[in-house]
Amino acid sequence: MNTTLFNFKKDADLSTWQVVDDVVMGGRSSGTFKLNEDGYGEFSGHISLENNGGFSSLQFPFSTISVNPKQVIELYLKGDGKDYQFRVKDKISNSHSYVYPFKTTGEWEIIRIQLSQMTPQFRGRKLQMNAFDQNQIEQLTFLIKNKKQEDFKLELDKIVLVHYYQLLFNTPS
Template sequence: MNSGQLIFDFSRDTDVSVWKVVNDVVMGGKSSGKFSINNEGNAVFYGNVSLENNGGFSSVRHQFLKKKINSSTKIKIRLKGDGNAYQLRIKKNQSDYYSYVATFQTNNNWEIIEVNLSEMQPKFRGKSLSLPNFSENSFEEIAFLIGNKKAQDFCLEIDKIYLE
């Protein structure tokens, strides 16, 4: 399927404890997201986004040792969404307060989403920052977030994530 550098390949044996769900409850919201492996060996990020108490997002993230980008120019994800828009987020350093963000639309079918690294924009709490787009040679965190300013159920099934 790919000739690039693997970031994560989910299987029935995947230890999902290395992925952390962060919902808007950290700021008083009531959204609920979960992350698990299904019978097919794919990761499933699912739940409900609530706008109560100024909430409105759910995310799941994975931190790791520095992943070199080398000559790669994009992140590719084989996934099956539910028709909702999601954000792909990366951080150069785990300790950075902001992420580089790209939004993608899903279509209820298995597909490969391609995100050009150079088009990922720096954002913090949904606001764009006056910094250049991603141009680093490595990163230490990858995340998926749903926060479309509406209350909604969601389900994103992920097979694999890689650089190309």
């Protein structure tokens, strides 16, 4: 059985989701997050390069979930054709995240990410550590930072943790 980490629908509680922009470092980017008319999570805004800015992120902390690095996270989403990053933290107190970059097509799609493919980074720098090999996660993040001034929009339907045995037998989620 799969674990739905979050399912966006018209009555979804977004109170624990938080937008963190480059304003924490003096930048001028502005992201917002809401449920749109169709009941999807909508992370959108504007990236500004002013004052050495250039990013916006959407963070979702939660109680510890046990994982196996061979497991896959499925992101059901519709992007705007831009590049994004999906990030996880095994412990919310860690300064580094495990990162997986992906490009959106402008259509609804499923992005499949094996946890062990995610590499550790801190403030955009790759770290000399192993790829994700932990047994838990406590935070998910979507981030846009394409080194250009631009508007962005990412619609989210659901985020699912696929259990390993389903991958072996190619069972649909």
